[in-house]
Amino acid sequence: MEVTARAPGKIILAGEHAVVHGYTAVASSIDLHTVASLRLRPDGEDTINLQLKDVGLDFSWPIQKIKEVVAHLGSPFSSTPTSCSLEIIKSLTALVDEQSFPEARIGLASGVCAFLWLYTSILGFKPATVIVTSQLPVGAGLGSSAAYCVTLSAALLAFSDSVKVDMSQKGWFIFKEAEVELLNKWAFEGEKIIHGKPSGVDNSVSTFGNMIKFKSGSMTRIDSNMPLRMLITNTKVGRDTKALVANVSSRKSKHPEVMGCVLNAIEFISEEWSTIIQSHALDDLSLATNEERLIELMEMNQGLLLSIGVSQAAIETVLQTTMKYKLASKLTGAGGGGCVLTFLPIQLSEAIVDKVVGELESFGFQCFAAGIGGKGVQISFDSSP
Numbered sequence: 001m002e003v004t005a006r007a008p009g010k011i012i013l014a015g016e017h018a019v020v021h022g023y024t025a026v027a028s029s030i031d032l033h034t035v036a037s038l039r040l041r042p043d044g045e046d047t048i049n050l051q052l053k054d055v056g057l058d059f060s061w062p063i064q065k066i067k068e069v070v071a072h073l074g075s076p077f078s079s080t081p082t083s084c085s086l087e088i089i090k091s092l093t094a095l096v097d098e099q100s101f102p103e104a105r106i107g108l109a110s111g112v113c114a115f116l117w118l119y120t121s122i123l124g125f126k127p128a129t130v131i132v133t134s135q136l137p138v139g140a141g142l143g144s145s146a147a148y149c150v151t152l153s154a155a156l157l158a159f160s161d162s163v164k165v166d167m168s169q170k171g172w173f174i175f176k177e178a179e180v181e182l183l184n185k186w187a188f189e190g191e192k193i194i195h196g197k198p199s200g201v202d203n204s205v206s207t208f209g210n211m212i213k214f215k216s217g218s219m220t221r222i223d224s225n226m227p228l229r230m231l232i233t234n235t236k237v238g239r240d241t242k243a244l245v246a247n248v249s250s251r252k253s254k255h256p257e258v259m260g261c262v263l264n265a266i267e268f269i270s271e272e273w274s275t276i277i278q279s280h281a282l283d284d285l286s287l288a289t290n291e292e293r294l295i296e297l298m299e300m301n302q303g304l305l306l307s308i309g310v311s312q313a314a315i316e317t318v319l320q321t322t323m324k325y326k327l328a329s330k331l332t333g334a335g336g337g338g339c340v341l342t343f344l345p346i347q348l349s350e351a352i353v354d355k356v357v358g359e360l361e362s363f364g365f366q367c368f369a370a371g372i373g374g375k376g377v378q379i380s381f382d383s384s385p
């Protein structure tokens with residue numbers, strides 16, 4: 001029996017970073033997914049195998065070895081989501097390092113630690129092969145870390161005693177509500193290992209899908225009444241969410257009053273975003289007025305993100321390029337590189353979009369569109385041998 005789980009990435013429309021400090025963010029799922037398949041190995045085999053196809057890494061740990069490393073810390077197996085202590089992270093990192101992790105890919109090590117923590121906590125020491133693939137660029141602001149943790153948590157829970165699923169069901173489906181909440185909590189624990197101090201917005205939107213407003217750990221679903229088109233430009237400049245979040249926190253402790261005002265301003269931007277997107281535009285004129293307001297909010301949000309130190313040269317190149325076409329852009333996710341969103345008004349001609357894309361791609365950036373606001377995590381079973 002094999003289970004496959006898929007979880008979407010996200011865009012943050014307003015409020016990244018501020019959300020880490022208890023302010024509001026507005027985020028939406030996108031129709032690009034991370035997929036994890038998990039197949040239990042027959043009894044007698046004694047390894048846990050993890051294949052990360054996008055980054056070309058393949059790990060195999062004898063169960064006995066994992067037991068030796070984590071069991072002395074007490075059985076990590078737990079029916080309620082628990083945080084991975086620093087001591088366990090150290091032990092898990094030793095397990096990852098033993099597999100001669102390539103130096104250039106050391107940032108990926110925390111993702112492998114998150115896997116080991118989720119695996120041993122949810123499934124214990126059952127032998128299995130887990131394969132992860134993704135349509136999302138890794139480390140580019142589209143929430144690949146959250147989609148990875150959500151999809152792994154879903155696949156692991158599907159074979160655990162914590163959820164009750166009918167494995168004969170055909171096609172994609174999802175657990176019951178309380179079980180999805182449990183999954184989201186586990187994914188958050190995985191995100192903590194990768195991000196250090198995540199707000200929880202990314203795992204929540206990947207788990208539940210749609211568009212959400214998120215503040216201080218709780219989410220409200222947004223029912224958008226506006227068609228929304230965003231061009232996503234991947235600058236391909238690598239960055240690490242954990243470091244960017246830590247830098248913002250350090251700026252906040254150095255300049256508490258200034259940062260308080262900036263983050264408060266971002267809060268108002270997110271609130272206004274959520275009001276506008278839910279309002280009913282009765283005619284083309286009011287739709288255009290609403291679009292104009294969202295464009296201004298995006299410009300202000302980007303300015304504030306620059307002021308907290310998370311913009312970057314390639315991001316600024318995207319902004320200047322799209323500005324030539326009177327289009328507004330803002331970074332999405334942690335910034336420091338990664339992806340930028342450009343608001344495409346509904347009336348904008350495809351000819352202009354093509355011109356902007358052509359110019360952006362001439363810098364070596366990659367442009368794409370993504371469906372906004374689709375379903376959250378789903379699983380499916382395959383009983384073929």
Ligand SMILES: Nc1ncnc2c1ncn2[C@@H]1O[C@H](COP(=O)(O)OP(=O)(O)O)[C@@H](O)[C@H]1O
Pocket residue numbers: 034052053054055107108109110111112132133134137138139140141142143144145146148194195239240241242333334
């Ligand atoms: N498909 C994947 N395969 C392996 N690791 C992944 C994958 N997706 C995410 N990760 C983990 O998430 C990390 C990137 O997370 P992060 O810096 O938060 O960027 P983002 O979430 O914006 O893509 C990677 O370094 C890796 O540890």
Ligand SMILES: C[C@@](O)(CCOP(=O)(O)O)CC(=O)O
Pocket residue numbers: 015016017018019020140141142143144145195197198199200201202241245332333334335
């Ligand atoms: C910067 C932040 O607001 C979003 C990070 O998103 P991403 O990992 O860059 O996709 C951090 C968080 O909310 O946990």
Ligand SMILES: [Mg+2]
Pocket residue numbers: 143144145146195202241
């Ligand atoms: Mg992330």
